[in-house]
Amino acid sequence: MTDKQNIKFDSKCVHAGIGDYEFGPVVPPIYQTSTFKFKSTAHGAALFKGEEEGYIYSRMGNPTVEAMENAIAELEGGHKALGCASGMAAISTTLFSLLSAGDHVICTKASYGPTTTLINNLLAKYNIESTLVNSADVEEVKKAVKANTKVIYIETPGNPTLELTDLKAVAEIAKKASAELVVDNTFMSPALQQPIKLGADVSLHSMTKFLNGHADLVAGVIVVKDEDTYIKFRKTLNQLGGVIDPFNAFLVHRGLKTLAIRMEKHSYNSIIIANYLENHPKVKSVTYPGLESHPQYSLAEKQHSGPGGMISFELKGGFSSGENAMNNVKFCQLAVSLGGVETLVQHPASMTHLSMGKEKRESAGITEGLVRLSVGIENHEDIINDLEQALEKA
Numbered sequence: 001m002t003d004k005q006n007i008k009f010d011s012k013c014v015h016a017g018i019g020d021y022e023f024g025p026v027v028p029p030i031y032q033t034s035t036f037k038f039k040s041t042a043h044g045a046a047l048f049k050g051e052e053e054g055y056i057y058s059r060m061g062n063p064t065v066e067a068m069e070n071a072i073a074e075l076e077g078g079h080k081a082l083g084c085a086s087g088m089a090a091i092s093t094t095l096f097s098l099l100s101a102g103d104h105v106i107c108t109k110a111s112y113g114p115t116t117t118l119i120n121n122l123l124a125k126y127n128i129e130s131t132l133v134n135s136a137d138v139e140e141v142k143k144a145v146k147a148n149t150k151v152i153y154i155e156t157p158g159n160p161t162l163e164l165t166d167l168k169a170v171a172e173i174a175k176k177a178s179a180e181l182v183v184d185n186t187f188m189s190p191a192l193q194q195p196i197k198l199g200a201d202v203s204l205h206s207m208t209k210f211l212n213g214h215a216d217l218v219a220g221v222i223v224v225k226d227e228d229t230y231i232k233f234r235k236t237l238n239q240l241g242g243v244i245d246p247f248n249a250f251l252v253h254r255g256l257k258t259l260a261i262r263m264e265k266h267s268y269n270s271i272i273i274a275n276y277l278e279n280h281p282k283v284k285s286v287t288y289p290g291l292e293s294h295p296q297y298s299l300a301e302k303q304h305s306g307p308g309g310m311i312s313f314e315l316k317g318g319f320s321s322g323e324n325a326m327n328n329v330k331f332c333q334l335a336v337s338l339g340g341v342e343t344l345v346q347h348p349a350s351m352t353h354l355s356m357g358k359e360k361r362e363s364a365g366i367t368e369g370l371v372r373l374s375v376g377i378e379n380h381e382d383i384i385n386d387l388e389q390a391l392e393k394a
């Protein structure tokens with residue numbers, strides 16, 4: 001084979017993490033086992049002491065999981081990866097690894113709801129303080145830095161507003177503050193954005209979304225850039241216990257093979273659909289990093305190698321218009337989550353962000369008529385035809 005380091009990204013998606021196995025299968029076998037036999041007590045002792053390589057117990061390590069982790073570390077340009085039971089397990093493991101009582105964390109306002117709740121409520125119980133900022137404005141991040149700031153947590157594009165954060169600029173701020181920059185890269189995937197190459201210390205994902213890509217499991221992953229961080233995170237993951245199951249790791253690894261080609265089609269469809277929506281009489285505005293009208297279009301061009309599959313748009317008719325459109329989709333499916341091969345649509349004000357209340361929603365940029373679309377890889381004409389008839393009733 002050619003030098004593995006030099007192959008192109010789409011080839012890496014197919015080959016990354018695949019080794020040589022007994023009987024010569026071309027994909028890693030599924031080691032669906034909780035535990036591994038020792039040859040003797042001396043062998044067990046050597047494994048526990050780390051003097052010999054091998055497996056002990058699947059919470060601590062499993063070959064099927066490791067194959068998937070190696071693949072993702074390679075795609076993200078990181079040192080090693082840690083497979084987790086969910087995106088939230090990846091996020092909590094990261095924050096509990098990096099933060100101690102008395103520390104301060106800066107978090108972007110436009111982040112996944114449960115992440116904000118984890119930081120504001122659960123971490124606060126352990127005396128970890130936080131400041132929420134609009135990280136699209138880099139100055140706001142800089143101003144929020146305190147002597148005890150240990151983590152800057154960014155999600156870009158943000159959820160569900162699709163605002164961008166300049167990762168290189170925030171990485172500079174983090175470096176000066178001796179804080180770790182953690183990036184939730186779920187919306188872009190390494191096919192379109194590689195945070196570690198832009199200066200992040202940790203890149204993490206809900207693999208439930210684009211990485212697995214088939215809406216058939218819940219999983220997460222953390223990518224780190226050096227061995228010391230890896231060892232520290234592995235200990236925390238082992239203690240918190242939110243590891244991925246070997247079968248789910250196998251499915252994610254299978255999904256990764258088509259990541260590059262899926263992201264291309266998500267982006268291709270989304271550009272056409274975003275343009276269609278921008279010209280629709282019932283649509284007030286469209287936010288999509290692939291549109292020149294996106295306020296940070298030039299940053300998108302620099303930071304991403306494609307605009308991705310997530311579109312937000314605002315209906316002129318507000319809340320009821322959003323509800324009516326949602327209740328009339330037939331081809332697109334009304335569901336939360338994102339990043340699968342099928343097109344999903346949701347209306348945050350009446351669904352995911354209902355309990356937040358109107359005032360808080362507006363301050364987070366979630367207006368009453370905002371609709372979030374996760375564009376699938378179907379034919380774009382079928383998606384547009386469905387939106388057309390649903391919007392007629394909006």
Ligand SMILES: *Cc1c(COP(=O)(O)O)cnc(C)c1O
Pocket residue numbers: 086087088089112155159184186187205206207208209218219220
């Ligand atoms: C879904 C999601 C999460 C949480 O992931 P789970 O796999 O549901 O635990 C975190 N961040 C982002 C951006 C997400 O979309």
